[in-house]
Amino acid sequence: MSRLIRFERTGGPEVLQWVDCDVAPPAPGEAQVRHCAVGLNYIDVYHRSGLYPVPLPSGLGLEASGVVEAVGDGVVDLRPGDRVAYAGGALGAYAERRNIVADRLVRLPDALSFEQGAAMMLQGLTAQYLLRRTYRVQPGDAILIHAAAGGVGLLVCQWAKALGATVIGTVGSDEKAALAQLYGCDHPIVYTRERVSSRVRELTGGEGVAVVYDSIGKDTFLDSLACLRPMGMMVSFGNASGPVESFDPGLLGKMGSLFLTRPSLFAYSARREDLLAMAEELFTVVLSGQVKLSINQQFPLRDAAVAHRELEARRTTGSTVLIP
Structure with a gap:
């Protein structure tokens, strides 16, 4: 048995529910990931509020880091025990564990913590495409x-x-x-x-x-x-x-x-080769010390509604992570 955040109707943070769920074995092309940290992003508010409509009921969240627990048929470049992080794919990162399409996962360098991995993927890859591809800053x-x-x-x-x-x-x-x-x-x-x-x-x-x-x-x-x-x-x-x-x-x-x-991150990273190149450049600038991550808030995942209230009230700075 695992637990996750789900919402059955759109609205304020109060619609977020902490519920039990069963996680099936990964299907072909999928990996099952036990999350160690989950990223909070403003797009989560758009999904929850209905600004970006999604079929209901729905999970929430697009970014997390964790450990691969199992892989489905056809997955050859990941194995149980691998440290991974991701941004994108189907909603559902606000969960203790989940199955996700394996080609959305990138290996997280050992020198980066799970909290850093969860805080950097969506926001960091966004910074990468903004500065290096949408308008290449000189x-x-x-x-x-x-x-x-x-x-x-x-x-x-x-x-x-x-x-x-x-x-x-x-x-x-x-x-x-x-x-x-x-x-x-x-x-x-x-x-x-x-x-x-x-x-x-x-x-x-x-x-x-x-x-x-x-x-x-x-x-x-x-x-x-x-x-x-x-x-x-x-x-x-x-x-x-x-x-x-x-x-x-x-x-x-x-x-x-x-x-x-x-622009959107999901268009820029749709091809796996682009995703891997973007992640490599992001990891390089972080590991070099040129870009430092600022994780200024942490909340238990079960308290996602509290985190959403703080975000929408503009009482947060830097990145926020949710801990399952």
């Missing part, structure tokens, strides 16, 4: 990252700084500004006090930034466009404040022939 670029003190934000700040960029980031308080600065943000902007686009223009001598990485959505979208230099790239990769409202694409032309993309 030395001398000025960039803007929203929610700079969050899990993805702290990783992007460090990694972009290591690449030679000038990093501007938005935060909600002086405490978060200090944290972002500690992790490589050159110019934290407290958005509750300053208009972000005006401050960005000031910091860049009126030019604007090469790229904006925006996970906030509705509340920041138009002002993010106003931060860009001509032919700059607007990367909208989340909706923490709600989905972006419809707008006339002609606005992009009027504001300087801007580029707009709405």
Whole structure:
């Protein structure tokens, strides 16, 4: 018998239930993983609330680390006892153990803890594709990252700084500004006090930034466009404040022939060879010390609802892990 978090209707954190379940032997192409740590991500809120609809009842969570307990037929590159981590696949990471398609798993280096593995996969792979593939940051670029003190934000700040960029980031308080600065943000902007686009223009001598990485959505979208230099790239990769409202694409032309993309990790890592290459680059920058993980909150998995409340109230910084 195992236990997991399930929800039967969409809504607030109170819909999350801690229930018993049976875990069948892994099917062909699957591996059974005993989770040691589970990652908390804002996309979990989108699934739970119904912003991203899923068939109900449903499990929750896309990221975890643990130990392979069994493998199904046809799985040749994993064996029981392997330390693994993953981000993506079917929902269900909020569980003590589960079966998952084996080609979504990557081996976790011995030098990384399970907590690090759970905290780094979804957010770290997101940082990887944002900085190295969606817009390939170059030395001398000025960039803007929203929610700079969050899990993805702290990783992007460090990694972009290591690449030679000038990093501007938005935060909600002086405490978060200090944290972002500690992790490589050159110019934290407290958005509750300053208009972000005006401050960005000031910091860049009126030019604007090469790229904006925006996970906030509705509340920041138009002002993010106003931060860009001509032919700059607007990367909208989340909706923490709600989905972006419809707008006339002609606005992009009027504001300087801007580029707009709405990427997802699951598209960038759909091919196994891409997933492995992305994970290898992520593990390399973490093990080198260029990017340090900031795991600032841990909760028992059974208390996932509490963790969701803290996340949505913006009382968390860095990464949060849930311990089965």
